[in-house]
Amino acid sequence: MDGLLERLSHWVQTQPEKDVLHFCDDRGAIQEKYSYAELAAASDDLAQRLLEDESIGLSPGDRALLVYLPGLDFLVAFLACLKARIIAVPVFPPDPSKLRKDLHMFCAIHDTSGATTALTSSSYNYLKKAAGFRRILTGDEHRWPDSLRWVITDTGGRKTKKAVVDGNLSEGADSNDVAFLQFTSGSTSEPKGVQITFGNLAHNLKAITTDLQAVQDTVVVSWLPQYHDMGLIGAYLGILFCGGHGYYMSPLTFIKRPVLWMELISKYRGTHMQAPNFTYILCARKFKALPEKQRPSLDLSCVRHMINAAEPVTAGAIEGFYDTFASYGLGRVVFPTYGLAEHTVFVCSGGQKRLVVSKRALENGRVDVLDSDADTDDGRVLVGCGYPGRIDGLTVAIVDLASKERKPAGDVGEIWLSSPSKARGYWGRPDLSEEDFHAQIQGEEAVEGGFLRTGDLGFMHDGELYITGRQKDLIIVRGRNHYPQDIEMSAEGAYAELRPGCSAAFHIRLATLQEGSEEAGTDAVAYVAEVREVGSSESLEQLAKGIQQHVASDQGVSLSALVLLKPRTVPKTSSGKIARRWCKRGFEAKTLEAVYEFTEGVVATEEAADAGETKRAEQEPEPEPVMIDKVDPKDVSQEEILEQLGASVKRIIGGISYASVSVDDPLTTFMDSMAIAQVNGDIGYRYDVHLPDEFAFQEHCTLRVLSQVIKAGGLGEDARNFEAAGDGQNANGVSLADDFPCLFLCCPCLKPKKKPRN
Numbered sequence: 001m002d003g004l005l006e007r008l009s010h011w012v013q014t015q016p017e018k019d020v021l022h023f024c025d026d027r028g029a030i031q032e033k034y035s036y037a038e039l040a041a042a043s044d045d046l047a048q049r050l051l052e053d054e055s056i057g058l059s060p061g062d063r064a065l066l067v068y069l070p071g072l073d074f075l076v077a078f079l080a081c082l083k084a085r086i087i088a089v090p091v092f093p094p095d096p097s098k099l100r101k102d103l104h105m106f107c108a109i110h111d112t113s114g115a116t117t118a119l120t121s122s123s124y125n126y127l128k129k130a131a132g133f134r135r136i137l138t139g140d141e142h143r144w145p146d147s148l149r150w151v152i153t154d155t156g157g158r159k160t161k162k163a164v165v166d167g168n169l170s171e172g173a174d175s176n177d178v179a180f181l182q183f184t185s186g187s188t189s190e191p192k193g194v195q196i197t198f199g200n201l202a203h204n205l206k207a208i209t210t211d212l213q214a215v216q217d218t219v220v221v222s223w224l225p226q227y228h229d230m231g232l233i234g235a236y237l238g239i240l241f242c243g244g245h246g247y248y249m250s251p252l253t254f255i256k257r258p259v260l261w262m263e264l265i266s267k268y269r270g271t272h273m274q275a276p277n278f279t280y281i282l283c284a285r286k287f288k289a290l291p292e293k294q295r296p297s298l299d300l301s302c303v304r305h306m307i308n309a310a311e312p313v314t315a316g317a318i319e320g321f322y323d324t325f326a327s328y329g330l331g332r333v334v335f336p337t338y339g340l341a342e343h344t345v346f347v348c349s350g351g352q353k354r355l356v357v358s359k360r361a362l363e364n365g366r367v368d369v370l371d372s373d374a375d376t377d378d379g380r381v382l383v384g385c386g387y388p389g390r391i392d393g394l395t396v397a398i399v400d401l402a403s404k405e406r407k408p409a410g411d412v413g414e415i416w417l418s419s420p421s422k423a424r425g426y427w428g429r430p431d432l433s434e435e436d437f438h439a440q441i442q443g444e445e446a447v448e449g450g451f452l453r454t455g456d457l458g459f460m461h462d463g464e465l466y467i468t469g470r471q472k473d474l475i476i477v478r479g480r481n482h483y484p485q486d487i488e489m490s491a492e493g494a495y496a497e498l499r500p501g502c503s504a505a506f507h508i509r510l511a512t513l514q515e516g517s518e519e520a521g522t523d524a525v526a527y528v529a530e531v532r533e534v535g536s537s538e539s540l541e542q543l544a545k546g547i548q549q550h551v552a553s554d555q556g557v558s559l560s561a562l563v564l565l566k567p568r569t570v571p572k573t574s575s576g577k578i579a580r581r582w583c584k585r586g587f588e589a590k591t592l593e594a595v596y597e598f599t600e601g602v603v604a605t606e607e608a609a610d611a612g613e614t615k616r617a618e619q620e621p622e623p624e625p626v627m628i629d630k631v632d633p634k635d636v637s638q639e640e641i642l643e644q645l646g647a648s649v650k651r652i653i654g655g656i657s658y659a660s661v662s663v664d665d666p667l668t669t670f671m672d673s674m675a676i677a678q679v680n681g682d683i684g685y686r687y688d689v690h691l692p693d694e695f696a697f698q699e700h701c702t703l704r705v706l707s708q709v710i711k712a713g714g715l716g717e718d719a720r721n722f723e724a725a726g727d728g729q730n731a732n733g734v735s736l737a738d739d740f741p742c743l744f745l746c747c748p749c750l751k752p753k754k755k756p757r758n
Contacts (some may be wrong), residue, residue: 002563003175003202004241005082012040015216020245021236023072026253026690028260028267032072039076039240046080046153056117056151060085063115063181065148066227067093070250073121074226075236076152081119081180082198085173088180089113089193090227093120095697096128103142108181108191110145112428125152127694147588171602175199177265181427182229182341193427194341203420204344205241207391208234210482211349212305214272218244219302221270223254223261229345230310234274254279255674256681258286262298262325276310278478278523280317280334282322291754301329307349309337310466311476311523313383315354332448338385338465342436342452344421347394348386354465355382361470365412367459384464394419397441397451398459404442412459413466416441423452462561475507477523478674482557484580487527494550496532497543502570503529504583510560524560527551530570540564540596545660548598549669558653558672559642563587564596596660633687633710641687643709648682649703663703667696679706689714 011018016037025031034042035129052056058064066087068074081088091109094102120128128144179201181193208214220239224231239246245271247268253262262283266271287295308318313336321334336351354372356379361368370379388396397406398413407413416439423675425433438450475482484505492498508526527547531540548559569592571582586592633641642663649661652675661670668676676696689710695701709715 002206003198004205004237005015005079007205007241007243008036008040008079011036015243018245021072021075022245022247022266023070024249024253026250026256026260026684028264029349030247034072034076039079042076043079043122047083050080050086050119050151051084057149058084058086058117061087063087063113064151065091065110065113065115065118065450066090066144067118067120068226069093069121069124070248070252071121072248073154077119078180078232080153081504084606085177087178089115089183090180090232091183092225092227095694096124096130099355103144105191107145109193110148112183112191112192113181114428116147117151119151119153119271121154122152125150129587135271173198175202176424178424182232182423184341187416192429192432195424195427197424197628200344200421200423203393204233204346205238206347207394207421208238209242210270210392211346211386211390214238214242214244214305216243217271218242219269219271220244220246221248221261221265221268221273221276222246223249223251224274225251228310229341230274230339230664233345234307238272248304250693252677255677255685256693258283259290259296262287262300263296265303266300266328267299271302271304272307273303273305274307274309276476276478277308277313278311278319280308284320287324298325298328300325301331301332303333305349306334307335307337309339309349311478313337313351313385315381315383318383336383336385338456338467340454340456342423342454343417343419344423346421347396347417348388348391348465350386350390351384351464353384353462355384355461356380357382357468361455362412365407367410367412367461368686369461373756382466382468384461386465387463388465389463391419394421395447395451396460396465399441399451399453400614404439406441408458409460411567412457415454415456415458415465415467418447418449420449422449448601475505475523475525476558477507477525480557482525482676484554487522487525487551487555487557488529488578490554491527491529491547491551492556495543495547498534499532499567499667501578502565502568503527503572504578504580505604506580506584506587508561508584510589517747526561526563526584526587527571528563528565528587530565530567531595532567534566534595537596538656544596544598549665552670552672553668561599563592563594563599564594564599566593569593627685630688631686633689633713636711636746638711641710642703644686645679645683645703645706645710648679652678661703661706665702666699667701667703667706668699673697683710686713691715709743 011020015423017035019033020036022030048540049057050064051060064081066074066077066081066088078088078090078233080086086268089109091106094106122601128150166704175198177198178195179198181231183191183193213307218239220235222231222235224235226232226236235246235248245731247264247270249260249264258279264270275649312664315507318334318336322330322332328452335349337346337349339346339348356370356372356374358368358370358378359380360378362380369462370376388394391754395418397416397418398411399405399416400407401414424436425437436453439453440450442448456467457469458465460466475484475487482505487505492500492503505525505527508524529547531543534540535543544564548562552558570585571579583592645661649671653671667679671679677693680691680696683706687710690708695715
């Protein structure tokens with residue numbers, strides 16, 4: 001088996017001194033890096049420690065959670081697990097200071113995987129301990145699983161008398177052995193851990209590097225999360241497989257400064273990139289919004305292949321990206337791509353074609369291709385997602401959902417896949433695995449191993465795969481998956497005024513700019529809910545505002561449309577279940593019995609959004625540049641800073657949403673994580689005050705608190721080490737503890753990050 005570890009061993013022997021991984025800070029400077037030899041040695045040492053340190057107690061086949069802040073420690077731990085044949089379980093690192101929000105999914109993954117050990121870094125462990133002290137003081141009862149043993153991997157372990165573990169131990173592993181579990185994003189009640197085997201990983205990496213022609217001169221520049229399949233496999237492991245090298249940064253760094261991604265691509269001569277659809281919209285808009293003299297000098301002629309995947313791909317996003325960066329040397333190198341975790345990650349790429357098809361025909365499951373120049377309201381533009389026939393061993397079938405028979409050419413059906421990249425199944429879910437991973441086409445000879453049912457709908461045309469929609473109700477916003485039931489349960493559980501089981505969340509598209517907002521043509525969330533009683537207009541407005549704030553804080557996504565309904569009017573199925581699609585149709589047709597609605601900037605239909613976005617990409621004038629002048633906090637008053645912060649927030653979330661905001665509201669109650677990071681990025685650029693990402697996400701961080709911290713000159717590196725300095729002052733000589741006594745209680749990340757002792 002020509003697997004990942006075998007490839008890594010080859011590169012260690014042939015190019016040991018070549019730097020392979022570089023991690024950049026929020027200014028683009030490299031803060032840590034590994035050569036091939038250093039990476040192999042570090043992962044060998046950790047693999048030895050994991051197996052031989054009796055206090056850790058891990059054996060081959062055991063599961064271990066990987067809980068890391070963005071950085072390269074994660075990759076060392078992941079490779080160590082592969083070498084030791086410990087099944088790695090990458091997870092999103094919960095915010096230790098807000099376990100109420102993040103702990104449910106973490107505990108569900110812990111319970112489902114059966115992991116008894118969590119691997120982490122010393123920096124995250126310190127945040128966890130400091131936040132635990134805060135919870136004791138505040139009476140917060142949310143706790144980490146009692147049975148979980150935490151192992152810090154960047155501090156070295158106890159010496160053992162046993163011989164060093166062979167670094168190539170896993171080269172003898174069977175291709176059917178499970179390498180790691182990839183948990184799909186979604187419902188906290190039923191997390192599904194996809195079992196990726198060594199054979200799955202080897203085949204998928206070979207498919208990616210072959211189809212994308214990635215070789216030793218490949219350079220990846222990525223901001224994608226390491227625990228996410230496209231980031232982990234596409235951005236990190238792909239580089240190790242092909243012998244290239246990569247430059248990486250935190251997702252929060254990207255959100256704060258999207259244009260930095262483009263700067264690093266230019267600076268380090270990036271050749272292969274991966275990102276979801278919203279990335280291309282955001283980068284183009286942010287770049288155009290910069291005044292000419294503030295735009296960085298770019299040379300993007302180095303780019304060979306940019307994957308657009310992980311959420312629905314739109315032609316308008318791609319064309320807008322080309323229009324913005326073509327004059328900087330960017331060729332037509334953005335390719336719609338299809339993939340999913342159940343197929344390791346990658347299915348096919350290289351999509352270039354655009355088809356105009358009849359909407360009416362699609363509604364009836366047929367594909368009727370129209371003339372691209374036809375003047376009709378019936379047309380819908382679809383982008384191709386590549387050619388499955390180029391992938392060795394891959395078979396794609398378009399199948400009828402009901403009969404499970406193969407659909408004839410020209411019909412829409414569920415996409416089924418069969419290949420060596422098809423995962424083994426879901427961990428601990430044999431019945432569901434049999435149904436989803438071993439399906440057989442009725443009326444045809446059985447295929448060994450069966451087909452994977454993707455849950456996606458599409459068709460083949462001239463050898464290219466086109467995606468028309470999703471069978472499931474998954475909502476994808478800015479590359480992040482949201483299950484509607486999570487949003488619904490969150491709102492219903494927080495407000496007794498809502499009737500339980502009588503609300504629906506669903507996907508929409510923003511059609512036009514809200515007043516002062518930067519967002520348009522993007523995926524968003526709408527929420528409709530029944531009220532128990534119809535109150536006054538003032539009480540309904542307050543209820544709606546509370547729901548919006550709670551969902552933004554609890555679920556990390558903003559509601560771009562919210563409709564409150566009369567009692568017993570929400571559409572349901574005959575069995576009494578909420579009918580989300582009927583709710584969406586009623587919302588689009590404006591036939592719901594609403595008593596309150598907030599629908600500014602929302603389109604009526606998906607097709608109208610696609611058409612509107614494409615039209616904007618062709619006709620929309622460049623946005624008015626937003627000049628961000630550099631200001632010394634000493635030269636302005638706190639009131640002026642507060643006014644400017646309000647203007648930044650209004651520009652980012654829109655004037656309509658900002659109208660109900662108080663300067664004493666926590667940021668998390670009216671902005672999602674992306675908006676907060678953008679505000680933090682503006683602060684860094686304007687005032688040269690660089691606040692830790694964690695600070696702005698704390699429950700006690702308001703616009704007023706931000707203005708105080710900015711006026712004080714920020715927290716800075718000296719604040720992180722203020723205990724060691726002994727004076728507790730920031731760069732301007734202001735006592736942080738005196739002026740902001742709550743900061744170090746509500747934001748333990750600001751305490752000095754001393755490495756704990758074993």
